[in-house]
Amino acid sequence: MEFIQSIDWMGILKCFIVGGIICVIGQILIDKTKLTPARILVVFVTTGAILGGLGIYKYLIDFAGAGATVPLLGFGANLAKGAIQEVQTSGLLGAFVGGVKASAGGIAAAVFFGYLASLIAKPKIKKQ
Amino acid sequence: MKRIGKQTISFDSPPTILETASIVGPKEAQGPLAKYFDQCLEDEFWGEKTWEKAESKIIKETVNTVISKSGIAASDIDYCFAGDLLNQCISSSFGLRELNIPFFGVFGACSTFVESLCLASVFLDGKAASNVLCATSSHFCSAEKQFRFPLELGNQRPPTSQWTVTGSGAAIVSASGKGPYITAITPGKIVDMGIKDANNMGAAMAPAALDTLITHLQDLDRKPSYYDMIISGDLGYIGKEIVTELAETKGYNIKNNYEDCGVIIFDKEKQDTHSGGSGCACIGTTFSGYFFKQLRNRKLNRILLIATGALTNATTSQQGESIPGIAHAIAIEN
Numbered sequence: 001m002e003f004i005q006s007i008d009w010m011g012i013l014k015c016f017i018v019g020g021i022i023c024v025i026g027q028i029l030i031d032k033t034k035l036t037p038a039r040i041l042v043v044f045v046t047t048g049a050i051l052g053g054l055g056i057y058k059y060l061i062d063f064a065g066a067g068a069t070v071p072l073l074g075f076g077a078n079l080a081k082g083a084i085q086e087v088q089t090s091g092l093l094g095a096f097v098g099g100v101k102a103s104a105g106g107i108a109a110a111v112f113f114g115y116l117a118s119l120i121a122k123p124k125i126k127k128q
Numbered sequence: 129m130k131r132i133g134k135q136t137i138s139f140d141s142p143p144t145i146l147e148t149a150s151i152v153g154p155k156e157a158q159g160p161l162a163k164y165f166d167q168c169l170e171d172e173f174w175g176e177k178t179w180e181k182a183e184s185k186i187i188k189e190t191v192n193t194v195i196s197k198s199g200i201a202a203s204d205i206d207y208c209f210a211g212d213l214l215n216q217c218i219s220s221s222f223g224l225r226e227l228n229i230p231f232f233g234v235f236g237a238c239s240t241f242v243e244s245l246c247l248a249s250v251f252l253d254g255k256a257a258s259n260v261l262c263a264t265s266s267h268f269c270s271a272e273k274q275f276r277f278p279l280e281l282g283n284q285r286p287p288t289s290q291w292t293v294t295g296s297g298a299a300i301v302s303a304s305g306k307g308p309y310i311t312a313i314t315p316g317k318i319v320d321m322g323i324k325d326a327n328n329m330g331a332a333m334a335p336a337a338l339d340t341l342i343t344h345l346q347d348l349d350r351k352p353s354y355y356d357m358i359i360s361g362d363l364g365y366i367g368k369e370i371v372t373e374l375a376e377t378k379g380y381n382i383k384n385n386y387e388d389c390g391v392i393i394f395d396k397e398k399q400d401t402h403s404g405g406s407g408c409a410c411i412g413t414t415f416s417g418y419f420f421k422q423l424r425n426r427k428l429n430r431i432l433l434i435a436t437g438a439l440t441n442a443t444t445s446q447q448g449e450s451i452p453g454i455a456h457a458i459a460i461e462n
Contacts, residue, residue, distance in 0.1 A: 030284055030286060031286065031287060034325055034327075036277075037277065037281070037283035037284065038277070038283075123269075123278075123279050123280045124172075124279070125154075125155070125172045125268060125269055125279070126279065126285070127400075
């Protein structure tokens with residue numbers, strides 16, 4: 001009971017709406033433009049890095065939490081944030097090291113869980 | 129045989145399409161033409177480890193089926209023309225490597241089946257052969273991997289994209305027989321109108337189909353109404369509409385007797401394939417399964433088969449090249 005009472009329902013709603021809006025933008029880009037999914041991915045990560053670098057994206061993270069950090073924009077923002085922090089502590093080389101360092105957990109987890117999934121799953125045809 | 133007009137060849141002793149066979153995948157098996165195919169598969173792998181191996185098995189078994197249905201011994205088949213969509217036509221060459229029949233690998237993208245029939249007819253009327261085998265195949269999963277993105281990436285298909293037909297069609301054409309006869313062929317030119325979207329092949333190929341259609345009609349001095357049906361290969365909904373409209377502006381009304389295999393092989397309402405079917409097997413299976421039986425049963429007596437191909441690959445798409453289209457036509461009559 002205590003667990004349910006401790007849930008931040010408003011936070012979940014914000015997370016859901018912001019994350020959903022980001023996905024809707026991606027869907028519109030797929031349906032209405034000639035951009036390939038790979039290009040949309042690059043656009044999202046780059047936009048996230050720019051917004052993160054300018055210090056704007058952190059307001060969205062404060063507002064929506066995982067709704068802003070989980071989509072690709074959050075990955076881009078994380079890269080920028082890591083790079084900036086590393087420059088402050090260890091100089092210009094940090095611009096190259098910091099981004100990957102900050103997102104190392106996500107990258108390694110993607111490789112690890114991707115590998116695990118490939119051991120137990122077989123690719124299938126699409127439904128549509 | 130003799131050349132007529134700009135591009136057309138008509139035959140003195142028209143070759144007979146003796147027999148056809150078709151095998152399709154599970155999605156095609158749920159479509160409106162399912163009952164006309166010789167075999168419908170339950171899964172895309174058909175017991176193989178990879179989609180490429182599965183595609184080779186499909187063409188191999190289709191060829192075995194057409195040979196056994198025809199009653200002709202494999203040793204009496206003089207040549208084989210076959211091709212597919214995978215690099216170096218591996219589905220055909222791997223699938224047919226144990227066939228022991230002299231083999232010509234043909235690449236015309238999705239026009240391969242009719243291109244093979246064209247070449248076979250010339251061989252037969254030229255007395256270079258008595259029986260010739262033509263075959264082609266395509267597979268949704270191997271084609272997506274080769275031309276667009278691997279399925280493991282799980283990305284979405286845009287609304288203009290077409291669904292590559294999984295399956296294989298094969299035909300045995302003979303110098304003598306009781307028909308249906310291949311009376312004329314019109315090999316097409318490469319036509320490139322500058323379409324660059326690999327997800328809108330129908331629009332890229334439509335101008336080529338129109339060019340071949342009009343050239344064919346002019347060469348033989350025929351009207352579209354000469355044919356019970358004019359059938360294009362895999363233009364899908366978008367390409368079919370473009371051809372119908374463009375033909376009208378050029379003074380040819382094909383609204384009543386024109387159909388596209390990519391449109392009829394799937395059910396638009398029940399099966400969400402976006403813009404219809406495509407791939408070598410689209411016209412390969414639809415002709416071998418459906419239209420050949422219509423000709424045999426005399427429900428259709430004169431058809432013009434126009435197979436369309438998009439002569440592109442993943443590298444040219446990535447380098448921003450446009451998509452050259454091609455279309456080959458054959459007239460088949462009882």
